[in-house]
Amino acid sequence: YxxxxxxxxxxxxxxxxxxxxxxxxxxxxxGQCTSADEAYLALRGLxxxxxxxxxxxxxxxxxxxxxxxxxxxxx
Numbered sequence: 001y002x003x004x005x006x007x008x009x010x011x012x013x014x015x016x017x018x019x020x021x022x023x024x025x026x027x028x029x030x031g032q033c034t035s036a037d038e039a040y041l042a043l044r045g046l047x048x049x050x051x052x053x054x055x056x057x058x059x060x061x062x063x064x065x066x067x068x069x070x071x072x073x074x075x
Contacts, residue, residue: 004045004052008038 003010013023027033034042067073 002045002049003042004048005041008041008045010034010038010042 013027015023
């Protein structure tokens, strides 16, 4: 989501200490690392993240208001 566009997929794996080494080994063996281009695109997305989140918030509030007023919505 950080990138904000469909040209890069970023993610994170979170684990407790028990699985950390296993994830690290698989990560290395599969060659899953961020390239310079992907890092640049992620930084580009961070610059617009605040604007995008504000737009999402306004849209979500509008949807919630409309649903509150709709006759088929109970609660």
